[in-house]
Amino acid sequence: GMADTGAVTKSGAKNAKADAQKYYKRKNDPAGLAKIEEGDKYMKEGDFGKAKQLFDEAHEICKNSTVERTAKPKGESQPKPAAETPAAAPDADALCTAKLLLSIPKENIQAKPMREGVPEHQNYAKNTAERLAEHLQATGGKYITRFPPEPNGYLHIGHAKAMNFNFGQARLAQSQGLGGETIMRFDDTNPEAEKQEYIDSILKNVEWLGNKPVRVTYSSDYFQGLYDHAVQLIKQGDAYVCHQKKEEVKASRDALRDAHIAHATSPPAAAVSPWRNSSVEDNLAKFEKMRTGQYDEGEACLRMKGDLMSDNPAMWDTAFYRIKFTAHPHSGDKWCIYPTYDYTHCIVDSMENITHSLCTLEFESRQAADGPYYWLLHKLGFYKPVTWEYSRCNVTRNVLSKRKLNQLVTHNIVNGWDDPRLLTLDGLRRRGYTASAVNSFCESIGVTRSGTITTQMPALENCIRVELDVTAPRRFAVVKPLKVELKGFKGEAVCELPNHPKNADMGSRKVVMGSSIYIERDDFKEVDEASFFGLAPGKEVGLLGTSFVVTCVEVKKGKDGKVESLVATHRERGDTKVKGNLHWVDVKTGIPAECRIYSALFTVDNPLAPPKADA
Known part of the structure; x- marks a missing residue:
């Protein structure tokens, strides 16, 4: 219509x-x-x-x-789709280790496409020819990515995806003769949350997944340089010390948002910090007081003097430095002011000559061509890396946020960060996942550039199942044993069982069967059903790996009416076709084993969704 x-x-x-x-x-x-x-x-x-x-x-x-x-001819650079184009489901093109998705470093003049409708004077993402040439001279034109977790928790499956993308793209560039390397960077700007145990665990997991960083760096290594650049920004009139309290900052941002909705042409007074237009001298003196510990926590912070009329809210005077009287695991008690993520990330990316800074989508507005990432590098006259955002990874019936994981651990709902029901890498490894299965899962979800991708838990389980199906030798095991006495069975039968149904190279094993065996309790029903392949009174089934079929002739029950054991007759199978064949373990030669069977951690697909009110 x-x-x-x-x-x-x-x-x-x-x-x-x-x-x-x-x-x-x-x-x-x-x-x-x-x-x-x-x-x-x-x-x-x-x-x-x-x-x-x-x-x-x-x-x-x-x-x-x-x-x-x-197909694009080889060597031609892929134009980068605008950030607002949602990608289709991952095909081979979206796979991190199958295809080089990143632009050629020597072509990175415009490091980020402009958003539609943004004026050219807000385009901070253009590299000067001179800066790009210096960068290329330092790197030799190779691809340089980084994996920058904050050492404030254990890594999880989402980090595995980030590793797969960052290390995978650099490896691919290297294998194509273009040169590629990945820096392992601990983004340790918050001294309160960081611990050495997290650093050790992260390094172990990076190695476990087969990733080899060219070197390990820490954002805290750059604290002195970051501080010097902040002083430079103050001198240029691009940063100021502000004394607004948290709720005052929020109120002024809300006022600014309302002004934008009403298409105001200048910011209302309520939206502007009273300290925004302080003199350079005042700001330098106050920043020095911050550094030397003369203000309390929360009493002062350094903010960017951004662009309050920008359509991009990330430009509305983001905080660059805050006061924290906390010793830092790396820099000790040298500093009581610490740089924020927004201030640190772009400068360290630039100092490390990163060619492509890959982040999840929540950083999109901060890393837009008109956002603070590029504004800062522009104001400092630094080289600008390409930024590239992709969707976060979520898995049903689980949580990945470090804060939520922390709650589960500290409230003893789970048994530590490596509880096998968690999707932390330590938990997955303890559960029996291999590095190759984790990597193949990351590969299968690919990198898309639209919202959060939620993957069903069975898709993750399938990756390890497919691998173990090929690599694991087989054994019979009964988890809930039900004893079956074979009436009139004399002596022993020696059965030869293949170690792998499809791979004869794995050889076979000899198993001895006597007159008492265990079957799985779930393989017996007192009342047979058409769709049931197990044993029932008067019904005949085969025993896997043997030449026998058995028929249940008696059910023994305890005082509580519960089935305790069965009695069965046996005969040679011959040409008999039976409906079901059961695995079994001999009572004498079987060995006790401990089986840990895990259920999903949450009973609902999305544990973070608000609970539905009962109608």
Whole structure:
């Protein structure tokens, strides 16, 4: 039917464009591209209804197109899709170790595409030819990524994905002769949360997953340089010391947000810190007082003098330094002011000559071309790395946030950070996951650039099951044993069982069977059912690996009416076709074993969703 084009919003049109682009990526149909480009013209004119109509047509053309996807010639750089294009489900193109997704370092002039509608004077992400040349001279043009966890907890499956992407892309570049390396960086700017035990565990896990960093660095190694750059920013009038309390900062940001919604042309007084326009001299003196411990915690912080009229809220005077009277595991008690993530990350990326800084999507606005990551490097005149955001990884019936994991551990709901029901790497390893299974899981979910990807728990379990199916020798085990006496069975039968059903190279084993065996309790029912393949009174089943079939002739029960054991007759199988064949363990030769059987940690798919009110 016809839609009322007047009612289409800008975001409605943008979503339609994203859908069209998604299908164009699969089928490069020129007719579809023409419609997308035509739609873009109407977007610029503000006719979102007409634009959406064209994007929808492009979507249909590409969806039903017979045009084959064109392969890019080797060596041609991949244009980076705009951040708002959600990627399709991961195909081979999205796999971190199958294809180099990152741009060529020597072409990184515009380190991040501009967001639509942002004026050029807010484009802070352009590298000067001179800075790029210096960078390339230092690196020799190789790809340099980093894996930067904060040492405030144990790594989990989400970190494994980050490792797989960062180390995987660098390895790929290296294998293609382009040069590639990954720096292991501890982002240790918060002295309160960090512990040596976390650092040790992280290094162990990086190695376990087969990753070899070129070197290990700490953000705290750069504290002196970071401080010197902060002084430079104050001298340039790009940072100021602010005494607003936490709730005052929040109130002024709320006032600013309201002003933006109302299309104000200048920030209202309520939105501006009273200390925003202090003199350089005042700010230098106050920053020195902060450094020498003359203010209490929370009494002063250093903030960027950003752009309050920017559409990007990350530019609204983000904090750069805070006071914490806490000794640091690395720098000791030399400092009582510590830099924030937003201040540290971009500067250290630049100092380490990172070519591609890969982050999860929540950093998108901070790392936009008009955001603080590039603004800071721009103000300091530094080289600007490419930033690249991808979706976070969530798995059903579990939690990955360090804060939530910490709660589970400290409230003794789980048995430590390596509880086998957790998705920490220590927990997975303790449960029996191999490094290759964890890596193949990360590989299977790929890197997409749209919202959070939630993976079903069985997809993770499948990765280890597929691997063990190939590599693990087989043994019979009964978890809940039920004894079966074989009436009239004389002596012993020696059975030869293959160690692997599909791989004869794994050899076989001899198992001795006598007159009493255990079967799995779940393989017996007192009342038979059509869909049941196990043993029942009067029913015949085969015993795997033997030449016998057995029939249950008697059920022995205890005083409580519970089945305690069975009596059965046996005969040679011959040509008899039986419905079921059971595994078994001999009572005499079987050995006791401890089995740990884990259920899901949470009974609901998303434990963080608010509980539904009972109707």
